[in-house]
Amino acid sequence: MIKKIIKEKIYQTVNTLYSDLQINTSDIDIVESKKIEHGDYATNFCMKFSKTLNQKPIDLAELIVDEIKKNDDFFDNVDFIKPGFINFKVKASIFNDTLLNIYRTIDSYGSGDTKKGKILLEYVSANPTGFLHLGHLRNAAVGDSICRILRFYGHDVDSEYYINDFGNQIKLLGKSLGIRVRNLHGENIEMPEDAYLGDYLVDIAKKYSSEFSQDSLDSDKLENYAKDYLLQEIKNDLASINIKFDNWYSESKSIHNSGLLDEILDKLSDLNVLYDKDDAKWIKTSEYGDSNDWVLIKSDKSSTYFLSDIAYHYDKFNRGYDKVINVWGSDHHSHVSRLKASMNSLNNKEKNLYFVMIQFVRLLKDGKDISMSKRSGQYTTIKDLLSLVDNDVVRFMMVTRSSDTHFDFDLDQCLKDSDENPVFYIQYANARINSIIKKSGIKDLSTQNLDVIDSIKEVGLIKAVIDFEDVIKDSAENLAPHKLTFYLQNLAKEFHSYYKSTKILNNDKLMTRLILITTIKSVLSNGLSLLGVSSPEEM
RNA sequence: GCGCCACUAGCUCAGCUGGAUAGAGCAACGGACUUCUAAUCCGUAGGUCGGGGGUUCGAAUCCCUCGUGGCGCGCCA
Known part of the structure; x- marks a missing residue:
């Protein structure tokens, strides 16, 4: 401005x-x-x-x-x-005029002009073979925050969850459930080592047994039952942290049962990027920017996960999206270059394919890593964490670090209600402002004949408010929600300092100052909402 | 062996599309509640930006190299 x-x-x-x-x-x-x-x-x-x-x-x-x-x-x-x-x-008067302009359009302040093109943002996409855990949580928080920020910035964004409901792991899931059900009926069968060993399958087995008769152990039925159950749990977990997807894209339905796979194979074949070796079908990704070639059709004639992935991303662009963003765990980073290479060979859209890689999260208590439960051998689930830590704290903390650095989630810090906890710090600023406005008894602020506020703190606060626009742009263009968290902490800090130094009620320049803090309050709460965090009026 | 990410204050991290004397939170130490919410504020202290080269008016930031740590390198998904 x-x-x-x-x-x-x-x-x-x-x-x-x-x-x-x-x-x-x-x-x-x-x-x-x-x-x-x-x-x-x-x-x-x-x-x-x-x-x-x-x-x-x-x-x-x-x-x-x-x-x-x-x-x-x-x-x-x-x-x-x-x-x-x-x-x-x-001049201070220029800052005051700017503040007034912002105040007049506060609801949309910071949002960008409508941008051209549609964006598809895929994130989480955890396999429906277990509950969401710590790593998925960071992915979810970052993905949803990016989604909200991009929309606020003016982009047309659809969010999507890719359901990996096809292949060996789903077969194994069904098999594992089958064994659990038979265990319940007194059959002494050991779970194979590669099976899904989590306790949740015992619970699902109980539910299954209560609905179906003992001899009803058809593998398709078991697979679907477990998958549907877990998918619902995943949806519930996401809903509990304010996340809702526009699209749920089923691999089995949209890729395998739709003929898409053959279509892609034909296309790639026509483009002359496939070859046969050792009874398998390979793609020449090494000629399109990756270090290796990869198998698409195995010698047993079944398809690989990579072929599904190519088909899926081809379909993303085919459905009319101009830009495709994937939020992936960094343990999948090797897939980036091969997918880019395959898009490069297929439709030259790889330059419109963006990745946000999420590094690992550890859960610390008393300085020790407790991410993995020793008892069950499972990673801490979202449910476990939410039973300990406030929803808002979880959402905020998960995006406070640049996503490509490792992150230690410190339980002790998050359980404190004080200055060690940045979320409460920001929310408290918001609540304090609300309290002042309420006590002032003024419902409609007048923008006529205002005094000019020109103290260093006040001009500094106006500057901080002005920065919001740049921060949104920066966060959106770099797909980096952590920039917003730092900004909000700083704005709250400057407000708290001002609050202490300057009495607002029963003082001069009341109206201008109320306009200032009302504007700050809106920026704080709008900013928090872009991170999926609430801003209570009282604390 | 190859690839990706990281390395900045005691700890956790910003800053990295090159700019002025490198920032914040926590921890440490010293202060502030007859005052709009002390879940707050004010102050002090804390640094060879992993090491070494290079690029230039200028480098935490770009390039090369070495080191340390994490994660990947399947006809698994």
Whole structure:
């Protein structure tokens, strides 16, 4: 907003000084000054264009500053400093006007213009062979936050969960359930080592037995029963952390029973990227950017998971999505290059295929890793964690780290209600503001004849509010929701500090200050909602 | 052996599309409740940005190399 205006002013000035220079406003970087003595905003333009303009940065800076200062009513001061930075001190009244503009359109503030093209965002996609656990949780929180942020930024996004309901693991799931059911009926059969050993199958077996007779152990029936049951559990778990998918895409239905697999094979064959070796059918991914070739049809004539994956991603684009984003666990990173290579060979869409890789999460208690339960040999499930930690805390903490770094989820920290817990810290700021507004007794804030607020803290807060727009852009374009969490913590911090230093009720400039904190409150709660976190009015 | 990710304060991490004296939270230490919610605030201290080279006006950021750790390298999914 203000940055854009400054950018425009530099652009005009440089054009006046050098009429033959070819630059765009996008070449001009305006950053917020880190130090008070450097004003509000700064640019490195003179260093950047020193060579192009064949002039020393410092001389260039002097020229530009002199020119900008002519007929200026926007800045309190503009100056330059070695080696050639230009610093801008903006008038407090400009900040106040900007605040007012934001306040007037607060509900949509920070949201972007409608963007062209449709995006398909796939995340979680855990196999329906068990409950969701810690790793899925981070994927889910990051994926859903990205989804919300992209939509807020103006993108048309559909979210999708790929149900891996075909193949060996589902067969094994059905087989495991069958054994559990027979165990219940007194048959002494050992579970094979590769079977699904979790206790949940015993529970499912009990339910199954109560619905069907003892001899009803058809493998298809068992498979479907277990799969449907677990899928419902997965949906329930996701719902419990405010996550809902637009599409549930079934591998068996949409890929295997639809003829899609043969269609893809024909296409690849026509494109001459397949070959036969050792009774199997291979794809020449090594010629399209991957390090290896891979098998698509095994020697027993069954298809590989990779072929399904190619078909699935071909179908994603075929369904009309312009951009496809996958949120994947980093243990699948080797699939990225092969999938990109196959898309490259198939339809050249690999440049529209994006990946967010999620690194591992560990659950720490007393400094020890308790991710894996020793008793059951299973990873901590979402249900387990939610029974210990507040929903909001879980959602927030899971996106506070850049997704490509390992993350330790510290249980002790999350159980505390104090300053160690960033979620409460932000929510508390929101609740405090709400309390002030309520106590003021003013229902409709007037925007007429306002006082100008110009303390360092107040101008700083307005600047922080202005930053929200950039943070959304940054988070959306980099698919990085953690940037938003840091921003919100900082905004809350600046508010708490202001709260302590400046009494708002029974003081002057009341109306402007109420507008300021109301705006902050909206940014805080809108920001939290983009992370799937609530903002209670009272705490 | 190859590939991906990481390495920044005692701990957990931002910053990485090159900019000014490298930031935050926690922990440590010292302060602030007749005051709109102390789930808060103010202050002090804390650094060879894993090591070494290079690129340039300028490098935590880009390139090369080495080291450490995590994860992958199936006719499994």
